[in-house]
Amino acid sequence: MSAATSAIKPRLLAPLALSGPTTLFFIGLVLLPLLLTVILSFNSYDYTAGIQSDFTFANYLTVLQDEYYLSTFWRTLRLALLTTVITVLIGVPEAYILSNMRKPWRSIFLLVIIGPLLVSVVVRTFGWSMLLGKNGFVNSALALVGLEPVQLLYTETAIVIGLVHIMLPFMVIPVWTVLQKLDPTVEAAALTLGASRFTALRRIVFPQASLGILSGSLIVFALSASSFAIPGLLGGRRLKMAATLVYDEFLIELNWPLGATIAIIVLVANLVIMLAYNRLIERQAKRKLG
Amino acid sequence: MQRNGPIALAFHSLVVVFMLAPMVVVCLVAFTPENTLAMPWNGLSLRWFEAVFHHADFMSSFGNSVRLALLSATISTVFAVPAALAITRYEFRGREALNALFLSPLIIPHLVLGVAFLRLFSLMGMGGSFGWLVATHAIVVTPYTLRLILASLTSMDRNAENAARTLGAAEWTVFHRITMPLMVPGISGGWLLAFINSFDELTMSIFVTSPSTVTLPVRMYMYASESIDPMMAAVSTLMIALATVTMIILDRLFGLDRLLVGKG
Numbered sequence A: 001m002s003a004a005t006s007a008i009k010p011r012l013l014a015p016l017a018l019s020g021p022t023t024l025f026f027i028g029l030v031l032l033p034l035l036l037t038v039i040l041s042f043n044s045y046d047y048t049a050g051i052q053s054d055f056t057f058a059n060y061l062t063v064l065q066d067e068y069y070l071s072t073f074w075r076t077l078r079l080a081l082l083t084t085v086i087t088v089l090i091g092v093p094e095a096y097i098l099s100n101m102r103k104p105w106r107s108i109f110l111l112v113i114i115g116p117l118l119v120s121v122v123v124r125t126f127g128w129s130m131l132l133g134k135n136g137f138v139n140s141a142l143a144l145v146g147l148e149p150v151q152l153l154y155t156e157t158a159i160v161i162g163l164v165h166i167m168l169p170f171m172v173i174p175v176w177t178v179l180q181k182l183d184p185t186v187e188a189a190a191l192t193l194g195a196s197r198f199t200a201l202r203r204i205v206f207p208q209a210s211l212g213i214l215s216g217s218l219i220v221f222a223l224s225a226s227s228f229a230i231p232g233l234l235g236g237r238r239l240k241m242a243a244t245l246v247y248d249e250f251l252i253e254l255n256w257p258l259g260a261t262i263a264i265i266v267l268v269a270n271l272v273i274m275l276a277y278n279r280l281i282e283r284q285a286k287r288k289l290g
Numbered sequence B: 001m002q003r004n005g006p007i008a009l010a011f012h013s014l015v016v017v018f019m020l021a022p023m024v025v026v027c028l029v030a031f032t033p034e035n036t037l038a039m040p041w042n043g044l045s046l047r048w049f050e051a052v053f054h055h056a057d058f059m060s061s062f063g064n065s066v067r068l069a070l071l072s073a074t075i076s077t078v079f080a081v082p083a084a085l086a087i088t089r090y091e092f093r094g095r096e097a098l099n100a101l102f103l104s105p106l107i108i109p110h111l112v113l114g115v116a117f118l119r120l121f122s123l124m125g126m127g128g129s130f131g132w133l134v135a136t137h138a139i140v141v142t143p144y145t146l147r148l149i150l151a152s153l154t155s156m157d158r159n160a161e162n163a164a165r166t167l168g169a170a171e172w173t174v175f176h177r178i179t180m181p182l183m184v185p186g187i188s189g190g191w192l193l194a195f196i197n198s199f200d201e202l203t204m205s206i207f208v209t210s211p212s213t214v215t216l217p218v219r220m221y222m223y224a225s226e227s228i229d230p231m232m233a234a235v236s237t238l239m240i241a242l243a244t245v246t247m248i249i250l251d252r253l254f255g256l257d258r259l260l261v262g263k264g
Helices: A013-041 A058-065 A067-100 A105-118 A121-132 A137-144 A156-181 A184-192 A197-225 A229-234 A242-253 A256-289 B006-029 B047-053 B056-089 B095-106 B110-124 B130-155 B158-166 B171-200 B216-226 B230-253 B256-260
Strands: none
Touching (some): A013 B110, A105 B256, A121 A137, A121 B006, A121 B216, A156 A197, A229 B216, B110 B130, B230 B256
């Protein structure tokens, strides 16, 4: 039987009827609200009269010139990058170690590493605030060894520790997936032919894992840059990141246009970085396929 | 496959400790008899668990979250099944664009979605209702259901459908006797992932919940940022227990690694 007779004839009505309701749902609740938010970001705000329906670039100028907002954006970028680098440094070796494990340890520890994804971010962040707090367990441990207590909670260090903890599974999963497809005999052959363990890793394993590392770091960076609960609970009132800044503008300052402006900047930055990164990944993939 | 050396195993142990430490601490502190966040060195107590069950706000938020997750996962599945069929079974213009639109909530930060929903609802003058909260969650979890249903549709053997057709089965019969049963693993896996993601969603919900529709993660976030007493640890422990049970079920049914691969 040929493929032509078996395939459903391309009719327009059937796909339209099938995807129509979902499309309308998404236009109404994704595209329309986003459009309204873009419009809102060009409105001005008056502390007595509320949101004005005018058109102004003032919000963007404020955000991009004010020291406070700029420093928050800079912190967001810096901490997200730092988190990405650390998750690569921990996640990639961990994925490799996992893939070298034997049954049943491999699946047990994979569960230990990616299982926390199913536990609410609030719960895990709360756990870190107890560990890092002034009288927390890290400081108690330091005191036991006779060291001075350190201020960890409400510092950038605390935020990065929390972010790395939440993001690690997102790095381990793609790298582990790529390593699963890797032919283990190639690495064994390199070792047999006299390559050192390090050379085998660098020349055989790492190049093949690089696609997984790239896609993992994209996810980690994007999620870190817009994370909310971690800077909210571990950064305290002073150390803001983009998401907690938007929250303040919307629900405390009530300056919605300014909040919308920051949100749109986060969205655009996110999309630009994703597109650029996707280009990079595609080029990498093409080179790999020859 | 290489064996892991002692350095590798030491590194691995540190990573495991790092991943489990905050959850272990939460579970231990939940059993404290004290009034502060302290380790239960002087005996165990269930008083904070009891406090949770008598805390009206936590209980109503838990109810809200369960109802919300059940409804939004189901609605999202109802939308995702026909959409997945259209995307995999037909060639039409704009197919790629539709696919991208339906998966877009994965790429748009939840923070931005929360702000956007808040604006829409305030303009419509209907913020804070439970129905709209369900709709926003259905949007956010649809990529999870859609992706797993798409995967089950593209990986299934089309010959079974073709054989049924050759043997004279009507299109509808082919669908509900062959295609639908083969979609069941994708649908159930997607539904479960959607349920979990809705149940744990915080960043978007914090913008669109009202005092009467506050979900459990939002309630916990508020509680944790205002007062810190061991009750928070007790709620967290219950959440961890729930997640562990879910994890074991998911792993038995689908294999957790397969289900979570590529989860953004």
